[in-house]
Amino acid sequence: MRRTGSALAVILLLIRPAMAFVIEEEEYFPATGGSSQSISLLSTTDTDVLRPAILAFQEANPDVAVRYVVASSQEVYAALADDGQAFDLVISSAMDLQMKLANDGFAASWASAATARLPDWAKWQDRVFAFAQESVVLIASRRGFRGLPIPQTRRDLTELLRDHPDVFRGRIGTYDPRASGAGYLFATQEARQSDSFWRLAEVAGGLSPRLYISSIDMISDLKAGRLALAYNVLGSYAGPRLESDADGVVVEFADFTLTLLRTGMVPTNAENPDGGGAFLDFLLSTRGQALIRDRAGLPPIDEAALAARPHLRPIRLDAGLLVYLDRLKRQAFLAEWSSAMSQD
Structure with a gap:
Protein backbone atom coordinates (compact mmCIF):
# COMPACT_ATOMS: atom_id res chain seq x y z
CA MET A 1 0.00 0.00 0.00
CA ARG A 2 2.84 2.42 0.80
CA ARG A 3 4.54 1.71 -2.56
CA THR A 4 1.23 2.13 -4.37
CA GLY A 5 0.57 5.41 -2.58
CA SER A 6 4.05 6.69 -3.40
CA ALA A 7 3.68 5.77 -7.05
CA LEU A 8 0.32 7.53 -7.20
CA ALA A 9 1.84 10.66 -5.67
CA VAL A 10 4.58 10.67 -8.30
CA ILE A 11 2.03 10.24 -11.11
CA LEU A 12 -0.06 13.11 -9.75
CA LEU A 13 3.00 15.33 -9.62
CA LEU A 14 3.85 14.45 -13.22
CA ILE A 15 0.39 15.17 -14.57
CA ARG A 16 -0.10 18.36 -12.55
CA PRO A 17 -0.01 21.41 -14.89
CA ALA A 18 3.49 22.87 -15.10
CA MET A 19 3.96 26.09 -13.20
CA ALA A 20 4.80 28.96 -15.53
CA PHE A 21 5.33 31.46 -12.75
CA VAL A 22 8.74 31.84 -11.11
CA ILE A 23 9.07 30.25 -7.66
CA GLU A 24 11.66 31.71 -5.26
CA GLU A 25 11.26 29.24 -2.39
CA GLU A 26 9.24 26.08 -1.76
CA GLU A 27 9.09 24.04 1.43
CA TYR A 28 6.95 21.14 2.57
CA PHE A 29 5.94 20.83 6.23
CA PRO A 30 4.77 17.24 6.81
CA ALA A 31 1.92 16.55 9.19
CA THR A 32 3.10 15.60 12.67
CA GLY A 33 0.19 13.33 13.48
CA GLY A 34 -0.34 11.34 10.33
CA SER A 35 -1.56 13.37 7.38
CA SER A 36 -5.22 13.21 6.49
CA GLN A 37 -5.26 16.50 4.58
CA SER A 38 -2.93 19.17 3.25
CA ILE A 39 -3.04 22.85 2.43
CA SER A 40 -1.08 24.72 -0.21
CA LEU A 41 -0.07 28.32 0.47
CA LEU A 42 1.28 30.82 -2.09
CA SER A 43 2.96 33.84 -0.57
CA THR A 44 5.27 36.81 -1.07
CA THR A 45 6.42 36.44 2.55
CA ASP A 46 9.73 34.64 3.06
CA THR A 47 9.40 31.13 4.48
CA ASP A 48 11.51 31.91 7.55
CA VAL A 49 9.21 34.81 8.46
CA LEU A 50 6.06 32.68 8.66
CA ARG A 51 7.73 29.42 9.72
CA PRO A 52 6.84 29.91 13.44
CA ALA A 53 3.19 30.48 12.52
CA ILE A 54 3.11 27.43 10.25
CA LEU A 55 4.61 25.19 12.94
CA ALA A 56 2.24 26.56 15.60
CA PHE A 57 -0.72 25.99 13.27
CA GLN A 58 0.41 22.38 12.84
CA GLU A 59 0.69 21.95 16.60
CA ALA A 60 -3.00 22.80 16.80
CA ASN A 61 -3.76 20.78 13.64
CA PRO A 62 -1.31 17.83 13.66
CA ASP A 63 -3.05 16.03 10.82
CA VAL A 64 -2.48 18.88 8.33
CA ALA A 65 0.55 19.03 6.03
CA VAL A 66 1.52 22.43 4.63
CA ARG A 67 3.10 23.22 1.28
CA TYR A 68 4.50 26.77 1.29
CA VAL A 69 5.50 28.44 -1.98
CA VAL A 70 7.15 31.88 -2.20
CA ALA A 71 7.15 34.11 -5.28
CA SER A 72 7.31 37.82 -6.07
CA SER A 73 4.07 39.79 -5.87
CA GLN A 74 3.74 40.00 -9.65
CA GLU A 75 4.40 36.27 -10.01
CA VAL A 76 1.80 35.53 -7.32
CA TYR A 77 -0.72 37.54 -9.30
CA ALA A 78 0.21 35.79 -12.55
CA ALA A 79 -0.04 32.35 -10.92
CA LEU A 80 -3.77 32.89 -10.35
CA ALA A 81 -4.79 35.33 -13.09
CA ASP A 82 -2.76 33.87 -15.96
CA ASP A 83 -1.83 30.29 -15.04
CA GLY A 84 -4.91 29.22 -13.09
CA GLN A 85 -2.78 27.59 -10.40
CA ALA A 86 -4.68 26.15 -7.42
CA PHE A 87 -3.68 27.26 -3.93
CA ASP A 88 -5.73 27.25 -0.75
CA LEU A 89 -4.56 30.64 0.52
CA VAL A 90 -2.71 33.47 -1.20
CA ILE A 91 -0.71 35.93 0.90
CA SER A 92 0.75 39.10 -0.61
CA SER A 93 2.29 42.44 0.29
CA ALA A 94 0.91 43.96 -2.95
CA MET A 95 -2.52 45.05 -1.75
CA ASP A 96 -3.53 46.43 -5.14
CA LEU A 97 -2.85 43.14 -6.93
CA GLN A 98 -4.77 41.23 -4.26
CA MET A 99 -7.68 43.64 -4.72
CA LYS A 100 -7.59 43.16 -8.49
CA LEU A 101 -7.65 39.39 -8.10
CA ALA A 102 -10.65 39.70 -5.80
CA ASN A 103 -12.38 42.25 -8.03
CA ASP A 104 -11.86 40.00 -11.06
CA GLY A 105 -13.48 37.02 -9.36
CA PHE A 106 -10.47 35.02 -8.20
CA ALA A 107 -11.22 35.32 -4.44
CA ALA A 108 -13.85 33.25 -2.67
CA SER A 109 -15.91 34.59 0.20
CA TRP A 110 -14.69 33.58 3.66
CA ALA A 111 -16.51 34.55 6.84
CA SER A 112 -15.54 33.57 10.37
CA ALA A 113 -15.42 34.96 13.87
CA ALA A 114 -11.79 35.92 13.27
CA THR A 115 -12.50 37.92 10.10
CA ALA A 116 -15.56 39.56 11.72
CA ARG A 117 -13.29 41.11 14.37
CA LEU A 118 -11.22 42.98 11.77
CA PRO A 119 -11.88 46.71 11.38
CA ASP A 120 -13.57 47.72 8.15
CA TRP A 121 -10.39 49.26 6.70
CA ALA A 122 -8.58 45.91 7.06
CA LYS A 123 -10.91 43.76 4.93
CA TRP A 124 -12.82 43.94 1.67
CA GLN A 125 -16.16 42.22 0.99
CA ASP A 126 -15.27 39.09 2.99
CA ARG A 127 -12.68 38.28 0.33
CA VAL A 128 -9.42 40.05 1.20
CA PHE A 129 -8.20 40.25 4.81
CA ALA A 130 -5.27 42.03 6.43
CA PHE A 131 -3.29 40.23 9.12
CA ALA A 132 -0.35 42.63 9.54
CA GLN A 133 0.21 46.40 9.25
CA LEU A 260 1.08 48.52 4.19
CA LEU A 261 -1.50 45.87 4.99
CA ARG A 262 -0.23 42.34 4.34
CA THR A 263 -3.26 40.39 3.19
CA GLY A 264 -4.60 36.90 2.60
CA MET A 265 -7.40 35.56 0.38
CA VAL A 266 -8.88 32.14 -0.33
CA PRO A 267 -8.94 31.58 -4.13
CA THR A 268 -12.11 30.41 -5.83
CA ASN A 269 -10.28 27.38 -7.27
CA ALA A 270 -8.77 26.28 -3.94
CA GLU A 271 -8.74 22.51 -3.54
CA ASN A 272 -9.03 22.82 0.25
CA PRO A 273 -10.68 26.21 0.89
CA ASP A 274 -11.61 25.29 4.47
CA GLY A 275 -7.95 24.50 5.17
CA GLY A 276 -6.78 27.76 3.64
CA GLY A 277 -9.41 29.67 5.60
CA ALA A 278 -8.41 27.88 8.80
CA PHE A 279 -4.80 29.01 8.35
CA LEU A 280 -5.99 32.58 7.72
CA ASP A 281 -8.11 32.42 10.88
CA PHE A 282 -5.07 31.20 12.80
CA LEU A 283 -3.06 34.21 11.62
CA LEU A 284 -5.89 36.46 12.83
CA SER A 285 -6.29 34.67 16.18
CA THR A 286 -4.84 36.03 19.42
CA ARG A 287 -2.06 33.44 19.33
CA GLY A 288 -1.37 33.96 15.64
CA GLN A 289 -1.17 37.74 15.98
CA ALA A 290 1.21 37.39 18.93
CA LEU A 291 3.38 34.98 16.94
CA ILE A 292 3.70 37.18 13.87
CA ARG A 293 4.57 40.11 16.15
CA ASP A 294 7.06 38.38 18.44
CA ARG A 295 8.55 35.73 16.15
CA ALA A 296 8.05 37.09 12.63
CA GLY A 297 8.51 40.80 13.30
CA LEU A 298 5.23 41.65 11.53
CA PRO A 299 3.16 44.25 13.41
CA PRO A 300 -0.35 42.83 13.95
CA ILE A 301 -3.55 44.68 13.10
CA ASP A 302 -3.89 47.29 15.85
CA GLU A 303 -6.17 50.33 15.61
CA ALA A 304 -4.84 51.69 18.92
CA ALA A 305 -1.27 51.73 17.56
CA LEU A 306 -2.39 53.75 14.55
CA ALA A 307 -4.29 56.22 16.75
CA ALA A 308 -1.23 56.70 18.96
CA ARG A 309 1.02 57.41 15.98
CA PRO A 310 -0.92 59.76 13.69
CA HIS A 311 1.92 59.98 11.15
CA LEU A 312 1.15 56.37 10.16
CA ARG A 313 -1.17 56.38 7.16
CA PRO A 314 -2.66 52.97 6.33
CA ILE A 315 -3.26 52.11 2.69
CA ARG A 316 -6.95 51.23 2.80
CA LEU A 317 -8.39 48.09 1.26
CA ASP A 318 -10.84 49.73 -1.12
CA ALA A 319 -11.52 50.20 -4.82
CA GLY A 320 -9.11 53.15 -4.94
CA LEU A 321 -6.29 50.60 -5.11
CA LEU A 322 -7.46 49.62 -8.59
CA VAL A 323 -6.98 53.08 -10.11
CA TYR A 324 -3.31 52.69 -11.00
Missing part, protein backbone atom coordinates in the same frame (compact mmCIF):
# COMPACT_ATOMS: atom_id res chain seq x y z
CA GLU A 134 3.74 47.40 8.26
CA SER A 135 5.40 50.80 8.03
CA VAL A 136 7.19 51.72 4.79
CA VAL A 137 10.36 53.44 5.94
CA LEU A 138 13.67 55.09 5.10
CA ILE A 139 16.82 53.29 6.21
CA ALA A 140 20.13 55.12 6.49
CA SER A 141 23.79 54.44 7.25
CA ARG A 142 25.40 56.84 9.71
CA ARG A 143 28.78 56.25 8.08
CA GLY A 144 27.29 56.79 4.65
CA PHE A 145 25.85 60.15 5.74
CA ARG A 146 29.32 61.40 6.78
CA GLY A 147 28.04 63.38 9.73
CA LEU A 148 25.06 64.91 7.92
CA PRO A 149 21.72 64.93 9.80
CA ILE A 150 19.36 62.03 9.26
CA PRO A 151 16.22 63.42 7.54
CA GLN A 152 12.89 63.16 9.31
CA THR A 153 10.61 64.28 6.46
CA ARG A 154 10.56 63.99 2.69
CA ARG A 155 11.36 67.69 2.43
CA ASP A 156 14.43 67.16 4.64
CA LEU A 157 15.56 64.29 2.41
CA THR A 158 15.00 66.21 -0.83
CA GLU A 159 17.01 69.19 0.40
CA LEU A 160 19.78 66.94 1.73
CA LEU A 161 20.19 65.15 -1.60
CA ARG A 162 20.07 68.42 -3.53
CA ASP A 163 22.70 70.08 -1.31
CA HIS A 164 25.12 67.13 -1.06
CA PRO A 165 25.09 65.24 -4.38
CA ASP A 166 28.71 64.09 -3.93
CA VAL A 167 27.76 62.17 -0.77
CA PHE A 168 24.78 60.34 -2.23
CA ARG A 169 25.52 59.82 -5.92
CA GLY A 170 25.16 56.12 -6.74
CA ARG A 171 24.39 55.35 -3.09
CA ILE A 172 20.60 55.69 -3.03
CA GLY A 173 18.44 52.57 -3.17
CA THR A 174 14.73 52.25 -3.90
CA TYR A 175 12.24 49.85 -5.45
CA ASP A 176 11.91 49.53 -9.22
CA PRO A 177 8.12 49.81 -9.69
CA ARG A 178 8.41 48.35 -13.18
CA ALA A 179 9.57 45.02 -11.75
CA SER A 180 8.16 45.00 -8.21
CA GLY A 181 4.45 44.91 -7.42
CA ALA A 182 5.06 46.21 -3.89
CA GLY A 183 7.34 48.94 -5.27
CA TYR A 184 4.64 50.05 -7.71
CA LEU A 185 2.08 50.11 -4.90
CA PHE A 186 4.31 52.25 -2.67
CA ALA A 187 5.15 54.69 -5.45
CA THR A 188 1.57 55.19 -6.64
CA GLN A 189 0.14 55.50 -3.16
CA GLU A 190 2.80 58.01 -2.14
CA ALA A 191 2.17 60.03 -5.30
CA ARG A 192 -1.54 60.09 -4.38
CA GLN A 193 -0.71 61.41 -0.91
CA SER A 194 1.64 64.26 -1.78
CA ASP A 195 3.46 66.08 -4.58
CA SER A 196 6.62 65.68 -2.51
CA PHE A 197 7.03 62.23 -4.08
CA TRP A 198 7.74 63.69 -7.51
CA ARG A 199 10.07 66.39 -6.19
CA LEU A 200 12.06 63.73 -4.36
CA ALA A 201 12.04 61.42 -7.39
CA GLU A 202 13.44 64.16 -9.62
CA VAL A 203 16.28 64.98 -7.22
CA ALA A 204 17.13 61.32 -6.53
CA GLY A 205 16.91 60.54 -10.25
CA GLY A 206 19.80 62.89 -10.92
CA LEU A 207 22.03 60.95 -8.53
CA SER A 208 22.19 57.56 -10.26
CA PRO A 209 19.92 55.66 -7.84
CA ARG A 210 20.18 51.87 -7.61
CA LEU A 211 16.92 50.01 -8.23
CA TYR A 212 15.78 46.84 -6.42
CA ILE A 213 12.97 44.34 -6.34
CA SER A 214 13.18 43.43 -2.64
CA SER A 215 13.60 45.17 0.72
CA ILE A 216 16.05 42.52 1.92
CA ASP A 217 18.50 43.27 -0.90
CA MET A 218 18.39 46.98 -0.07
CA ILE A 219 18.99 46.27 3.61
CA SER A 220 21.90 43.95 2.76
CA ASP A 221 23.55 46.55 0.52
CA LEU A 222 23.15 49.25 3.18
CA LYS A 223 24.77 46.99 5.79
CA ALA A 224 27.60 46.19 3.33
CA GLY A 225 28.30 49.89 2.77
CA ARG A 226 27.13 49.98 -0.84
CA LEU A 227 24.23 52.31 -0.03
CA ALA A 228 23.99 55.40 2.16
CA LEU A 229 20.20 55.19 2.25
CA ALA A 230 17.28 53.19 0.91
CA TYR A 231 13.83 54.64 0.43
CA ASN A 232 10.45 52.86 0.79
CA VAL A 233 11.73 49.75 2.59
CA LEU A 234 9.45 47.45 4.54
CA GLY A 235 9.96 48.29 8.21
CA SER A 236 9.09 44.75 9.29
CA TYR A 237 12.22 43.55 7.47
CA ALA A 238 14.44 46.53 8.31
CA GLY A 239 13.75 46.68 12.04
CA PRO A 240 14.93 43.17 13.03
CA ARG A 241 17.93 43.31 10.67
CA LEU A 242 19.18 46.72 11.81
CA GLU A 243 18.25 46.78 15.50
CA SER A 244 21.66 45.43 16.56
CA ASP A 245 23.55 47.42 13.91
CA ALA A 246 25.04 50.58 15.40
CA ASP A 247 25.38 52.07 11.93
CA GLY A 248 21.84 51.49 10.65
CA VAL A 249 18.92 53.86 11.27
CA VAL A 250 15.23 53.26 10.54
CA VAL A 251 13.13 56.39 9.97
CA GLU A 252 9.36 56.71 9.90
CA PHE A 253 8.80 60.05 8.18
CA ALA A 254 7.03 62.61 10.35
CA ASP A 255 5.09 64.14 7.43
CA PHE A 256 3.47 60.77 6.76
CA THR A 257 4.49 57.13 6.73
CA LEU A 258 2.65 54.75 4.47
CA THR A 259 1.43 51.65 6.28
CA LEU A 325 -3.78 49.14 -12.25
CA ASP A 326 -5.59 50.48 -15.28
CA ARG A 327 -3.25 49.76 -18.21
CA LEU A 328 -3.11 53.33 -19.54
CA LYS A 329 -2.71 54.85 -16.08
CA ARG A 330 0.07 52.38 -15.29
CA GLN A 331 1.89 53.21 -18.54
CA ALA A 332 1.58 56.95 -17.88
CA PHE A 333 2.77 56.65 -14.28
CA LEU A 334 5.77 54.49 -15.15
CA ALA A 335 6.69 56.81 -18.04
CA GLU A 336 6.72 59.79 -15.69
CA TRP A 337 8.65 57.84 -13.06
CA SER A 338 11.19 56.63 -15.66
CA SER A 339 11.69 60.21 -16.84
CA ALA A 340 12.37 61.37 -13.28
CA MET A 341 14.78 58.48 -12.67
CA SER A 342 16.80 58.96 -15.88
CA GLN A 343 18.26 62.41 -15.49
CA ASP A 344 21.86 61.39 -14.98
